[in-house]
Amino acid sequence: MNQNDFIVKNLGRTSIKSPLKQTAKKYGPVFKFVDDSERILYDTSLENFHRCKDSGEEPVSFEKAGPRENVFFEPAKTKVGIVTCGGLCPGLNNVIRSLVNELHYRYGIDRILGIKYGFEGFVPKYNHPLIELTAPGVSELHLMGGTFLGTSRGNQDIGQIVDTLEILNINILFCIGGDGTLRGAHAIHEEIENRKLKIAVAGIPKTIDNDINLIEKSFGFETAFSIANDIIRNAHNEAIAAFNGIALVKLMGRDSGFIAAHAALAIQEVNFVLIPEISFDLYGQRGFLRILRKRLEERHHAVVVVAEGAGKEFFEKQKLVKDLSGNIKNEDIGVYIKEKIIEEFSSKQFPFAIRYIDPSYIIRSAPANANDSKFCNLLAQNAVHAAMAGKTDFVTGNWNSLFTLLPIPLAIAQRKKIDIEGELWWNVLEATGQPTSMKNP
Numbered sequence: 001m002n003q004n005d006f007i008v009k010n011l012g013r014t015s016i017k018s019p020l021k022q023t024a025k026k027y028g029p030v031f032k033f034v035d036d037s038e039r040i041l042y043d044t045s046l047e048n049f050h051r052c053k054d055s056g057e058e059p060v061s062f063e064k065a066g067p068r069e070n071v072f073f074e075p076a077k078t079k080v081g082i083v084t085c086g087g088l089c090p091g092l093n094n095v096i097r098s099l100v101n102e103l104h105y106r107y108g109i110d111r112i113l114g115i116k117y118g119f120e121g122f123v124p125k126y127n128h129p130l131i132e133l134t135a136p137g138v139s140e141l142h143l144m145g146g147t148f149l150g151t152s153r154g155n156q157d158i159g160q161i162v163d164t165l166e167i168l169n170i171n172i173l174f175c176i177g178g179d180g181t182l183r184g185a186h187a188i189h190e191e192i193e194n195r196k197l198k199i200a201v202a203g204i205p206k207t208i209d210n211d212i213n214l215i216e217k218s219f220g221f222e223t224a225f226s227i228a229n230d231i232i233r234n235a236h237n238e239a240i241a242a243f244n245g246i247a248l249v250k251l252m253g254r255d256s257g258f259i260a261a262h263a264a265l266a267i268q269e270v271n272f273v274l275i276p277e278i279s280f281d282l283y284g285q286r287g288f289l290r291i292l293r294k295r296l297e298e299r300h301h302a303v304v305v306v307a308e309g310a311g312k313e314f315f316e317k318q319k320l321v322k323d324l325s326g327n328i329k330n331e332d333i334g335v336y337i338k339e340k341i342i343e344e345f346s347s348k349q350f351p352f353a354i355r356y357i358d359p360s361y362i363i364r365s366a367p368a369n370a371n372d373s374k375f376c377n378l379l380a381q382n383a384v385h386a387a388m389a390g391k392t393d394f395v396t397g398n399w400n401s402l403f404t405l406l407p408i409p410l411a412i413a414q415r416k417k418i419d420i421e422g423e424l425w426w427n428v429l430e431a432t433g434q435p436t437s438m439k440n441p
Contacts, residue, residue, distance in 0.1 A: 010072075041400070042399070072388065174383060208252055
């Protein structure tokens with residue numbers, strides 16, 4: 001990575017005084033406008049400080065999010081589109097509501113369209129209706145899970161999407177979604193750029209797995225592991241109620257095990273956490289099944305949490321298929337491990353009772369909790385500030401507890417994963433007591 005990778009694109013010169021400045025009154029809110037020169041350091045370590053000081057190079061940094069004193073779009077002439085794509089995630093409705101409220105109450109924009117069912121909503125053949133979004137109409141949206149606008153997966157014709165943006169005279173498009181959605185948003189931006197149009201494309205990163213690059217936390221993640229915490233508590237009750245009881249809980253995490261790790265740390269009742277970042281053996285002296293049996297012999301119960309993307313090595317590569325968003329559809333590792341436990345312990349006539357729990361759809365469709373709700377609001381507000389200032393092809397994120405702007409290509413360059421040599425995974429190992437490795441020599 002170099003500093004040029006972190007530069008956010010602008011549509012042009014900002015020559016219009018922000019409505020936030022114009023409406024400031026003696027007893028009204030005081031706005032601390034952000035200058036484009038304000039940056040957030042990527043690496044805040046003392047080591048990096050000394051390295052940059054000695055070499056004379058500028059440290060890598062993010063553009064700081066926040067309201068600008070001058071904006072690119074004239075509010076009275078601005079029309080906005082909002083679309084949600086991909087899987088459900090707690091907080092989607094909070095983001096929609098916050099976008100509408102910020103646009104309406106702070107910038108005076110009333111022409112806001114909701115695009116139904118993801119990128120399909122732009123394509124004429126689907127004939128999905130558009131929704132006019134108003135502040136009163138979204139006033140209670142944050143109380144519901146799911147997405148008011150609906151969603152879909154899969155690639156759509158980018159040319160047709162931009163045609164529709166032109167026909168509708170949309171000036172700003174907010175795309176709320178994960179890796180696939182952001183790739184689509186970037187492709188839309190490129191087509192807009194090729195046509196020399198002045199349309200801003202703003203991304204609000206949504207992934208319940210918390211796996212978007214260079215973003216500390218994504219909305220919905222905290223709600224997800226909080227709900228998982230309660231489910232694991234009940235699973236623990238099931239496990240201890242039976243002799244050699246096993247509670248096996250599968251949580252989301254296609255490529256990254258953040259939900260499983262944080263849920264285990266929250267409840268402190270999990271004995272094994274299996275994540276995509278670390279491979280493990282089922283059989284052999286150090287294999288999972290041998291260590292699980294040893295745990296049962298000593299304590300007579302065990303709670304196992306497995307992320308959906310764990311154990312990819314157990315499935316034949318030729319069987320791997322992708323969903324409409326281009327994500328690999330994993331075989332069900334939870335069911336696979338359950339069957340292997342039953343097979344192994346039954347063949348050895350080792351007494352056990354197993355309970356398998358998969359709460360994925362319950363978790364992802366839940367309303368956001370209080371802290372996630374707050375986080376959604378701030379992400380949306382900062383996305384509006386940046387888009388109104390003519391920023392484009394960007395996502396709002398957070399780094400070092402501050403809100404940032406970063407180019408979409410940087411956000412989708414790679415998946416964020418658990419550092420298995422880092423503090424988070426060490427904390428999980430301490431909480432569970434599981435071995436550092438379940439691989440045979």
